[in-house]
Amino acid sequence: MSAARLKVAQDRMNRVKKAMRRVEELRQIKTNEKEEVRASTTDPECLVMRMADGGYRPAYNLQFATDVEGRSIVGVQVTNKGNDQSQMEPMLAEIGRRTEQLPKEYLVDGGFVKLESIEKAAACGVKVFSPIQEARRKDIDATKPKKNDGPGVAAWRQRMGTARAQEIYKDRAATAERTNADLKTWRGLDSLPVRGIGKVLCVVLWSAITFNLMRWAEYAT
Numbered sequence: 001m002s003a004a005r006l007k008v009a010q011d012r013m014n015r016v017k018k019a020m021r022r023v024e025e026l027r028q029i030k031t032n033e034k035e036e037v038r039a040s041t042t043d044p045e046c047l048v049m050r051m052a053d054g055g056y057r058p059a060y061n062l063q064f065a066t067d068v069e070g071r072s073i074v075g076v077q078v079t080n081k082g083n084d085q086s087q088m089e090p091m092l093a094e095i096g097r098r099t100e101q102l103p104k105e106y107l108v109d110g111g112f113v114k115l116e117s118i119e120k121a122a123a124c125g126v127k128v129f130s131p132i133q134e135a136r137r138k139d140i141d142a143t144k145p146k147k148n149d150g151p152g153v154a155a156w157r158q159r160m161g162t163a164r165a166q167e168i169y170k171d172r173a174a175t176a177e178r179t180n181a182d183l184k185t186w187r188g189l190d191s192l193p194v195r196g197i198g199k200v201l202c203v204v205l206w207s208a209i210t211f212n213l214m215r216w217a218e219y220a221t
Contacts, residue, residue: 042058042195043058045080045195046195046197046200047061047081049061060079060197060200061078061079061081061087062189063075063078063079063084064076064077064179064180064183064208065094066179068171068175071175071178071179072212072215073208074098075095075098076201078204079197083111084109084111084112085113085117086114088114088118088121089117089121092121092126102124103126104125104127106126106128106129107129107130107172107175107176108128109130109172113130113132115149115150115153118152118153118156119150119151122150122151122152122153122155122156127155127159129169130156131169132156132157132160143157143158143160143161144157144158144161145157145158182211183211187207188207189204
């Protein structure tokens with residue numbers, strides 16, 4: 001076997017071993033027994049996720065925070081977790097690190113809703129705007145504070161029951177979805193040309209910088 005072919009074979013073997021270790025890690029933290037544990041031999045650091053078309057492919061979870069007024073990206077995160085529930089706190093920390101301040105209002109998708117994170121955000125002076133899941137029983141009003149709610153969560157429930165909060169939350173889709181569509185369609189994030197979460201983060205950051213430069217160019221003209 002030539003040296004080049006041997007190197008390719010060894011590289012693949014190493015990736016397979018990493019993928020096997022990744023499967024074991026996922027089995028330790030898996031909560032849904034009906035969901036099959038999957039890992040990628042192409043890039044063991046990523047997660048094999050179920051896509052909108054029903055298929056499974058290796059992917060990373062790319063997170064962006066966008067300023068509603070200026071429409072510039074102020075936070076970037078790359079994770080290998082398919083669930084968004086634990087991503088609110090890391091993104092707030094990322095926004096604070098990059099802008100040296102936290103937002104007064106934080107609009108997030110319903111998939112990010114985690115009561116503990118909402119409580120911590122409130123303690124930092126951040127008002128979270130996100131959908132409240134409807135109660136299973138029709139006689140229960142989900143916007144009313146519950147017995148075990150902390151003050152931050154109680155305020156969030158009451159806030160999201162108001163017409164003003166519903167109007168404010170409309171800006172999330174107009175801001176976030178436009179940013180995501182632009183990055184995917186025009187900034188090269190429809191697919192990732194590199195392996196490894198570190199390299200993926202570099203590609204995503206360059207895309208975000210390009211996006212912001214285009215936004216700033218619009219303001220300058």
